Amino acid sequence: MNLWPLLAIAVLVVGFAAGVNPLLVILVTAFTAGLAAGIAPLRVLAALGHAFNATRYVSLVWLILPVIGLLEHEGLRERARTLIGRLRAATAGRILLLYLALRQLTAALGLTSLGGPAQMVRPIVAPMAEGAAESRLGRLSGPARHLVRAYAASADNVGAFFGEDIFIAVSSILLIKGFLAQSGYDIAPFRLSMWAIPTALLAFLIHGVRLWRLDAKLKRLAGGEQP
Amino acid sequence: MYALAGAMFSAFALLSVRDRSNPRRWGNGAFWGLLAVSFLFGSRIGDTANGVLVVALIVLGGTGALGRGSTERRSAEERAQRAARRGNALLVPALLIPLLAVIGTFTLGRIEVGGVPLADPNNVTLIALAVGILVALLVALWQAKAPPQAALEEGRRLADMIGWALMLPQLLAALGAVFALAGVGGAVGHVATTWLPLGHPFAAVLVYCLGMALFTMVMGNAFAAFPVMTAAIGVPLIVQRFGGDPAIMGAIGMLSGFCGTLVTPMAANFNIVPAVLLELPDRNAVIKVQIPTAIGLLACNIVLMYVLVFRF
Numbered sequence: 001m002n003l004w005p006l007l008a009i010a011v012l013v014v015g016f017a018a019g020v021n022p023l024l025v026i027l028v029t030a031f032t033a034g035l036a037a038g039i040a041p042l043r044v045l046a047a048l049g050h051a052f053n054a055t056r057y058v059s060l061v062w063l064i065l066p067v068i069g070l071l072e073h074e075g076l077r078e079r080a081r082t083l084i085g086r087l088r089a090a091t092a093g094r095i096l097l098l099y100l101a102l103r104q105l106t107a108a109l110g111l112t113s114l115g116g117p118a119q120m121v122r123p124i125v126a127p128m129a130e131g132a133a134e135s136r137l138g139r140l141s142g143p144a145r146h147l148v149r150a151y152a153a154s155a156d157n158v159g160a161f162f163g164e165d166i167f168i169a170v171s172s173i174l175l176i177k178g179f180l181a182q183s184g185y186d187i188a189p190f191r192l193s194m195w196a197i198p199t200a201l202l203a204f205l206i207h208g209v210r211l212w213r214l215d216a217k218l219k220r221l222a223g224g225e226q227p
Numbered sequence: 228m229y230a231l232a233g234a235m236f237s238a239f240a241l242l243s244v245r246d247r248s249n250p251r252r253w254g255n256g257a258f259w260g261l262l263a264v265s266f267l268f269g270s271r272i273g274d275t276a277n278g279v280l281v282v283a284l285i286v287l288g289g290t291g292a293l294g295r296g297s298t299e300r301r302s303a304e305e306r307a308q309r310a311a312r313r314g315n316a317l318l319v320p321a322l323l324i325p326l327l328a329v330i331g332t333f334t335l336g337r338i339e340v341g342g343v344p345l346a347d348p349n350n351v352t353l354i355a356l357a358v359g360i361l362v363a364l365l366v367a368l369w370q371a372k373a374p375p376q377a378a379l380e381e382g383r384r385l386a387d388m389i390g391w392a393l394m395l396p397q398l399l400a401a402l403g404a405v406f407a408l409a410g411v412g413g414a415v416g417h418v419a420t421t422w423l424p425l426g427h428p429f430a431a432v433l434v435y436c437l438g439m440a441l442f443t444m445v446m447g448n449a450f451a452a453f454p455v456m457t458a459a460i461g462v463p464l465i466v467q468r469f470g471g472d473p474a475i476m477g478a479i480g481m482l483s484g485f486c487g488t489l490v491t492p493m494a495a496n497f498n499i500v501p502a503v504l505l506e507l508p509d510r511n512a513v514i515k516v517q518i519p520t521a522i523g524l525l526a527c528n529i530v531l532m533y534v535l536v537f538r539f
Binding site: 045049051060072073078115119151157183191199210 | 228229231232235262265266269270273274275276277278279280281282284285288289290301303306307308309310311313314315317318320321324325326328329332352353355356357360363364367368370371373377378379380381382383384385386391393394395396397398399400401402403404405406408409410411413414415417418445449450453454457458462466473474475477478479480481482485488489492493495496497498499500501502504505506507508509512513515516517519520523524527528531535
């Protein structure tokens, strides 16, 4: 067994940890892996080119930029903020908790495309959470604002990851089923979805509690100004 | 679809070059221009040329050749005033995108024209998303009474803000393919099974779940880790030697991998791109708030699998 390709992982970890630009780290990593496996440099280059071309669909989501840009120019984020600022029961933590629940439930029904950082978090969810926090605590400091935004992105991720596996036709379930079938175990997708439920509940519990405590954290960050 | 993206990036390139407020406008122009070439001609120019194109993009993006063009021209107050005038109608196009994407996902694949499906069933989600985006764009343009150039200019502004991070998810997907070619996964599985003590059922579960999470962190994707770890540890040890249930192992094993996804910069589209989109100064800010959840949940997964997998 040729273990030299593992060198690529070391390059990757060191590169990321040292804060080198990720694009350069990936380039060096790809060539390290290829050369360590005894592949000629030109063939590594061609393999990278082939793979990049074959994965262009990953970048198709950017088609969204013009419409989001236009809506922001028209004041979409400000609107989302004022809309929430009016609700007195709303706090940043509660809004994100609600979003986590909605995201997880809709993902469990196969509706993963209802959320996402470019579609929902930047234009709507994060401004709403910021708006709610500001109507309680006054103007947010930089670090507090960034914390709210980071939590908004995390609610989107956790909800999607630990909701989607409850849906039968999602690609990860199909991958598990396909791989286990190759190994001689024929399993109904329904059983796989069912056993994803305990983890999904725990994910909601753990991240939900952390979102719930975000409000207290923000209050501390706002300092002693509040009575 | 690729042609549409190619056209969009061409427009970004032209607008960048013309934007005199950007000190590095030629760098931006070249970067978006090369991406446009990839989308328009990528399938015709051959693997080596594509490889050269990738390296050129990396060099441009990795060496700071990209600058930021003119930013938002309206102040926050001005935008708030406009928003107040327009009211909730503003939210309509933004909510149309996910709504149409979901409707399209469930219908487009079924519509047939002369026996041929209207949309390739494998790409139906992406096509539905694109349809949603186009409809929302038309509605937004009509509402704002703005010309299409205005939307492209605003899109360019956002693209400049994201900068090189825009190509990161696609490049990481490509790296995964190179890893597969070089046999990195096989080597990891080999090391895990040769060097670790796996004589007890709990040890096997522990190594399998931890391995899924760690390997996912390295690859940026639980899908790449699953076949390797399951072939090396899951099936031979948990299922065959200790008599565990393959469905429970597979389901919880994959979700252990997702815990790894939460904490790795390699999963750029979930962790790095949102940080850039939300204009966070720390690229790892999203990962940092996800670390406690990921660790707690991974521990839960290990216990859950150990308790459940040998019982059903």
